[in-house]
Amino acid sequence: MTARPTAYITTPIYYVNDRPHIGHAYTTTLCDVWARAMRFAGRDVFFLTGTDEHGVKVEKSARERGIDPQALADENAAEFERVLEVFGLTNDDFIRTTQSRHVRQVQAFVKRLLEMDAVYLGEFEGWYDEGQEEYVTENRARETDYTSPISGRPLVKATEKNYYFRLSAFQERLEAFFEANPGFVRPEARRNEVLGRLRDGLQDVPITRTNFSWGIPFPDDEQHVIYVWIDALLNYATALGMAEDDGDAGGRHRYWPADLHVIGKEILWFHAVIWPAVLMALDLPLPTCVYAHSFWISEGQKMSKSLGNFIDLPTIERYMDTYGLDAWRWYMVVQGPLGATDADFQAAGFHETYTTDLVNTVGNCASRTTAMIGKYFDGVVPADAGTVFEGWDLPGAAATAFERWTAAMATFALDDACEAAIGLLRTVDAFINATEPFKVAKDESRRDELASILARCAEAVRIASMLLSPILPAKMAELRAALSIDLDVANGGLAEQAAWSDRLAGSTVTKVALFPRIEAPQDA
RNA sequence: GGCGAUGUAGCUCAGCUGGUUAGAGCGAAGGAUUCAUAAACCUUAGGUCGGCGGUUCGAGUCCGCCCAUCGCCA
Numbered sequence: 252m253t254a255r256p257t258a259y260i261t262t263p264i265y266y267v268n269d270r271p272h273i274g275h276a277y278t279t280t281l282c283d284v285w286a287r288a289m290r291f292a293g294r295d296v297f298f299l300t301g302t303d304e305h306g307v308k309v310e311k312s313a314r315e316r317g318i319d320p321q322a323l324a325d326e327n328a329a330e331f332e333r334v335l336e337v338f339g340l341t342n343d344d345f346i347r348t349t350q351s352r353h354v355r356q357v358q359a360f361v362k363r364l365l366e367m368d369a370v371y372l373g374e375f376e377g378w379y380d381e382g383q384e385e386y387v388t389e390n391r392a393r394e395t396d397y398t399s400p401i402s403g404r405p406l407v408k409a410t411e412k413n414y415y416f417r418l419s420a421f422q423e424r425l426e427a428f429f430e431a432n433p434g435f436v437r438p439e440a441r442r443n444e445v446l447g448r449l450r451d452g453l454q455d456v457p458i459t460r461t462n463f464s465w466g467i468p469f470p471d472d473e474q475h476v477i478y479v480w481i482d483a484l485l486n487y488a489t490a491l492g493m494a495e496d497d498g499d500a501g502g503r504h505r506y507w508p509a510d511l512h513v514i515g516k517e518i519l520w521f522h523a524v525i526w527p528a529v530l531m532a533l534d535l536p537l538p539t540c541v542y543a544h545s546f547w548i549s550e551g552q553k554m555s556k557s558l559g560n561f562i563d564l565p566t567i568e569r570y571m572d573t574y575g576l577d578a579w580r581w582y583m584v585v586q587g588p589l590g591a592t593d594a595d596f597q598a599a600g601f602h603e604t605y606t607t608d609l610v611n612t613v614g615n616c617a618s619r620t621t622a623m624i625g626k627y628f629d630g631v632v633p634a635d636a637g638t639v640f641e642g643w644d645l646p647g648a649a650a651t652a653f654e655r656w657t658a659a660m661a662t663f664a665l666d667d668a669c670e671a672a673i674g675l676l677r678t679v680d681a682f683i684n685a686t687e688p689f690k691v692a693k694d695e696s697r698r699d700e701l702a703s704i705l706a707r708c709a710e711a712v713r714i715a716s717m718l719l720s721p722i723l724p725a726k727m728a729e730l731r732a733a734l735s736i737d738l739d740v741a742n743g744g745l746a747e748q749a750a751w752s753d754r755l756a757g758s759t760v761t762k763v764a765l766f767p768r769i770e771a772p773q774d775a
Numbered sequence: 776g777g778c779g780a781u782g783u784a785g786c787u788c789a790g791c792u793g794g795u796u797a798g799a800g801c802g803a804a805g806g807a808u809u810c811a812u813a814a815a816c817c818u819u820a821g822g823u824c825g826g827c828g829g830u831u832c833g834a835g836u837c838c839g840c841c842c843a844u845c846g847c848c849a
Contacts, residue, residue: 444847447778448848451778603802607800611814612814618812618814685816689810
């Protein structure tokens with residue numbers, strides 16, 4: 252028995268000091284679509300998400316509420332886990348940076364970095380704002396005349412010993428790596444940003460702090476706490492047990508390295524440069540791709556606390572109540588900021604996308620096809636009588652859609668994959684309009700022709716439903732039920748399922764209305 | 776302030792190495808039709824391709840400057 256090819260996809264770990272909002276839901280949804288698609292395509296998938304729980308902000312928030320930081324982390328991590336459930340997301344693990352499996356492995360990794368001389372104890376001198384408990388850069392300090400921009404009090408010259416990661420030592424290897432792997436950072440615009448900054452030269456980065464204690468202690472020097480990036484980035488490795496000293500007892504090493512780290516653009520630098528450098532230092536294989544999407548804005552404006560226009564969890568749940576979970580997924584994937592520019596979340600746009608794509612195209616095409624089979628063939632799919640329709644090749648269209656879908660999924664062009672699938676249904680619609688089965692049905696002598704039309708429509712709809720299943724899992728399950736297909740789309744078989752066949756002939760079909768028409772929202 | 780990107784029909788965007796009447800989807804208007812969720816179908820919409828200048832026989836498509844928006848960095 253040969254091992255199936257693996258696929259390892261990750262979201263960033265979400266900071267527990269935040270409340271879940273559309274940004275988190277979006278990233279995780281994208282990963283979920285891809286994970287489902289890869290499972291269906293037969294790959295051995297590991298889909299990871301989790302929470303980042305250390306750091307000064309969590310420590311501070313907890314202190315303000317008079318509770319233990321761990322208690323705060325537990326509370327908010329539970330909220331993030333609830334999101335996964337509400338959205339029906341299919342992650343294989345949920346890692347938390349306060350879990351002992353993570354803590355001990357981070358320490359092991361850091362020890363290794365020390366041994367390799369990739370981490371060293373260095374001294375930092377800078378302008379310190381005592382009120383804010385933070386350093387300001389020389390430039391910023393000069394701008395404010397060496398006083399605190401907040402309190403106005405003079406800044407003090409302070410020195411601090413910290414452990415540094417020798418990032419500068421990896422300049423050439425990183426440049427060579429980027430050269431050899433043009434697809435490492437995507438989309439292209441983001442790659443260019445990284446390359447530009449790389450050209451400016453790399454500086455070593457501190458990886459420990461001493462001004463707070465809520466974090467993983469530095470091995471053998473516990474007054475230092477490992478700073479966010481090393482702690483957080485390593486989750487991708489610790490979740491697979493890459494630094495456990497039990498070998499591969501968890502059986503997850505086969506997933507390493509990640510095929511895809513999906514992130515938001517704000518953390519690109521860490522993933523695109525620091526992360527591969529750390530892995531080079533650890534002598535671990537590098538991930539295939541870091542995909543940095545952009546942000547959602549809301550009704551034309553940046554989301555902010557002061558504007559109160561955050562698309563938060565309750566807002567999202569309202570949309571899901573009205574339009575359904577699958578409709579939410581569709582909007583995220585089709586209208587979202589997969590590219591280099593931000594996308595605008597609009598109530599009117601949501602409604603329009605729902606109506607145009609799901610009601611008028613997917614739902615309607617399934618409806619008219621199943622309705623005609625019900626009306627003209629008593630609900631039993633006829634066998635294709637082989638009639639030739641000049642200029643129409645549905646099997647060919649299905650094969651093309653499948654190829655395009657496959658290529659799109661391979662490059663995380665999820666919107667394009669959706670387009671490929673729905674395009675096949677548009678072809679079915681056009682085929683019906685051109686061949687006019689509803690007229691053919693009036694002539695008993697054209698029975699074969701009618702059977703050929705509807706058999707082909709049903710088969711194309713079936714194949715489209717396969718391609719749509721990772722994006723619209725619940726609705727496509729409904730459609731499969733209406734076509735009397737019993738199928739597990741989560742465990743391989745895509746290529747076989749997406750191939751043109753006559754398997755529907757003789758099966759019973761019921762008319763479906765997958766996406767109910769919904770009245771446009773009043774406001775806006 | 777440095778580097779980079781973008782600016783094309785009401786909206787969202789295509790337009791590769793410059794070449795006849797600048798495209799698609801959605802929206803809007805009109806028409807025709809009924810298998811279907813008042814859906815699908817047909818036709819239409821006349822946008823100085825951000826502005827100015829330049830290169831060229833010829834420029835959304837190249838160059839310069841300017842304006843606007845955005846991103847990364849400082």
